[in-house]
Amino acid sequence: MTVFRxxxxxxxxxxxxxxxxxxxxxxxxxxxxAVRAGVRVVGxxxxxxxxxxxxxxxxxxxxxxxxxxxxxxxxxxxxxxxMIQTLDSLKLAEKIDKECAAIDKVMPVLVEVNCARxxxxxxxxxxxxxxxxxxSAAFPRLSxxxxxxxxxxxxxxxxxxxxxxxxxxxxxxxxxxxRDRLSQWQYLSMGMSSSYRTAIxxxxxxxxxxxxxxxxxx
Ligand SMILES: *Cc1c(COP(=O)(O)O)cnc(C)c1O
Numbered sequence: 001m002t003v004f005r006x007x008x009x010x011x012x013x014x015x016x017x018x019x020x021x022x023x024x025x026x027x028x029x030x031x032x033x034a035v036r037a038g039v040r041v042v043g044x045x046x047x048x049x050x051x052x053x054x055x056x057x058x059x060x061x062x063x064x065x066x067x068x069x070x071x072x073x074x075x076x077x078x079x080x081x082x083m084i085q086t087l088d089s090l091k092l093a094e095k096i097d098k099e100c101a102a103i104d105k106v107m108p109v110l111v112e113v114n115c116a117r118x119x120x121x122x123x124x125x126x127x128x129x130x131x132x133x134x135x136s137a138a139f140p141r142l143s144x145x146x147x148x149x150x151x152x153x154x155x156x157x158x159x160x161x162x163x164x165x166x167x168x169x170x171x172x173x174x175x176x177x178x179r180d181r182l183s184q185w186q187y188l189s190m191g192m193s194s195s196y197r198t199a200i201x202x203x204x205x206x207x208x209x210x211x212x213x214x215x216x217x218x
Contacts (some may be wrong), residue, residue, distance in 0.1 A: 002030070004038035004072070006213050015206070017200055020064060022192070022210035024049065025217050028056035034213055035059035043085070043208055047073050050080060066148070066208060068122050071095045085110040085148040085189055088122045093136040100141035109141045110189055111136070112135055113170065115163040116152035123149070127172055133174055137181055146187030147171050151195050160195050161202060166204035 013019055020041040021034045031053060044050035045067025054063070062082040069077055069086050071173055074095045077084060087093060087109045100107050111133060113121030124132045129147075137144055149167050151160040172189045178185065187208040191199025196207040211217065 002033050002214070003037045003061070004041065008036055009209070009212055010038045013196075014200065017127050017186070017204060018206040020189070020206055020208045021061075021213050022066065022208045023053065024067075024210065024212075026053070026214050028053045030214055031061075032057050032059050035061050039213070041206075047080065051076075054080075075099045075102075078105060079103065079105075083108040083110065083145070086112045086122070087142075087190070088112045088124060090132070090135055092140075093139050093142060097139035099142040106141055106143050106182070108145045110146045110148040110187055111144065113149045113167060115149045115167050115190075118152060121150070129170055130174065130177060133178065133182075138180065143184050144182050145184045146189065147174070148189040149189075151190070151192070151199075152177060157172065157195050157198050161198050164190055164195075164199050164202035171203070183218055 004183060010019060018041055019039055020043045021039045022043045023031050024045045040061055041064055042061045043064045043066035061188045064083040064085050065077055066082045066085045071092055078096060078099045096107055112123040113129055114121050114125050117125050133144060136142060147167060151163055167190055175185050187206050190205050191207040193209055193211040196209060199207055
């Protein structure tokens with residue numbers, strides 16, 4: 001049943017948009033089902049949880065870190081993940097660079113942008129993104145590949161649209177500004193279960209879906 005529902009959602013999303021299954025709180029068997037239905041990328045918010053479910057899974061999707069990453073967990077994170085979507089400080093960039101150098105890895109990362117400039121949220125505010133990228137692009141073990149953003153909390157789908165539109169503009173502006181240096185700049189990760197249609201409308205190239213794929217969280 002679940003596989004059928006997930007397949008249906010995947011069919012409705014353009015092939016050019018990567019669907020990430022946001023797997024927090026889900027069991028290994030549920031995530032395996034999503035992969036069987038065609039999901040290729042799984043996102044986790046917590047390292048420990050990611051470790052546990054991975055040990056129990058039969059499939060091997062790509063793993064993206066989508067939760068806040070503390071610098072003391074970076075060593076583990078660079079070993080486990082194929083992408084870190086939550087780069088939100090230079091301190092973190094430096095630490096990722098260092099730990100990647102130690103295991104001879106280049107880590108694809110997305111810059112997390114606080115699109116609604118909410119005080120309680122992590123992420124770089126939009127007006128500081130260009131400068132932040134100029135500095136973090138200097139770390140040789142980081143491959144900057146795009147922007148990740150969470151829409152503002154507790155808003156209706158339509159009211160999120162202007163934020164998504166601004167993120168697309170920012171995404172394009174960075175692409176233009178750093179054309180020569182950021183050859184892998186390609187991901188605009190925005191939109192969750194309640195907002196992914198709007199996000200795709202506004203140019204998202206990756207959506208992060210939990211509830212619509214797996215059902216309500218228990
Ligand atoms: C949980 C989560 C999602 C998905 O949320 P749903 O509303 O369940 O689709 C997307 N992005 C991040 C960072 C999340 O933590």
